[in-house]
Amino acid sequence: EAGVTQFPSHSVIEKGQTVTLRCDPISGHDNLYWYRRVMGKEIKFLLHFVKESKQDESGMPNNRFLAERTGGTYSTLKVQPAELEDSGVYFCASSQRKTGFYNEQFFGPGTRLTVL
Amino acid sequence: AQSVSQHNHHVILSEAASLELGCNYSYGGTVNLFWYVQYPGQHLQLLLKYFSGDPLVKGIKGFEAEFIKSKFSFNLRKPSVQWSDTAEYFCAVNQGSGAGSYQLTFGKGTKLSVIP
Numbered sequence: 001e002a003g004v005t006q007f008p009s010h011s012v013i014e015k016g017q018t019v020t021l022r023c024d025p026i027s028g029h030d031n032l033y034w035y036r037r038v039m040g041k042e043i044k045f046l047l048h049f050v051k052e053s054k055q056d057e058s059g060m061p062n063n064r065f066l067a068e069r070t071g072g073t074y075s076t077l078k079v080q081p082a083e084l085e086d087s088g089v090y091f092c093a094s095s096q097r098k099t100g101f102y103n104e105q106f107f108g109p110g111t112r113l114t115v116l
Numbered sequence: 117a118q119s120v121s122q123h124n125h126h127v128i129l130s131e132a133a134s135l136e137l138g139c140n141y142s143y144g145g146t147v148n149l150f151w152y153v154q155y156p157g158q159h160l161q162l163l164l165k166y167f168s169g170d171p172l173v174k175g176i177k178g179f180e181a182e183f184i185k186s187k188f189s190f191n192l193r194k195p196s197v198q199w200s201d202t203a204e205y206f207c208a209v210n211q212g213s214g215a216g217s218y219q220l221t222f223g224k225g226t227k228l229s230v231i232p
Contacts, residue, residue, distance in 0.1 A: 003159065031218065042120070043206065045219035056219060091160065095218070105220065107152075107160035 004108035006092050012114045018080040021111045025094030032075050034067060038088040049075060082115045118143035120209050122223035129197050130231050137192040137226050139207030148210040149190040151181055155203045202230045
């Protein structure tokens with residue numbers, strides 16, 4: 001079974017440019033999460049999809065970040081325009097959806113974003 | 117808001133030494149507790165988890181953790197470390213009781229270096 005995949009693995013852009021990160025969850029996983037780790041800090045939650053719906057987007061830092069999950073399969077996270085403080089590693093995770101249970105989140109390898 | 121504290125930023129041990137990594141969390145309600153590990157160049161993967169029941173939980177690769185509710189702690193232990201345990205370890209908490217949001221709150225991570 002393929003794990004969570006993310007693309008690209010690295011991205012270097014200049015301040016003001018746009019970047020789109022992609023996450024492909026494990027097949028059949030309805031829950032999809034985005035997290036971010038800024039250097040030296042903890043991994044922080046950004047948002048949670050259940051299928052194509054945003055269940056919780058309380059961690060999104062500001063309106064320069066737009067996450068989508070059309071069709072409930074893969075997800076994209078767009079940063080527009082990128083700022084220096086957006087640099088970090090963006091992780092995606094997915095889990096099954098079983099009502100009443102907490103299901104293990106499986107993480108992708110992350111996308112390292114550097115904004116110059 | 118809940119928070120997670122990991123006491124050590126970087127731990128250096130010789131092979132066969134015993135390991136204990138501290139983790140404390142702030143949330144006073146029902147919690148699910150996790151330790152994740154990230155080996156160099158690899159994904160975050162689940163080491164062990166606690167949902168309920170026996171507060172001493174065993175995970176993969178000889179790791180165990182003890183949940184002490186009165187101390188809001190979930191320390192990770194291993195009696196004898198190996199060079200292959202060199203990795204970064206993350207403690208994480210999820211607000212339990214099916215509250216609807218499955219986001220994980222992470223600590224800042226502890227880097228473990230094991231010297232052969």
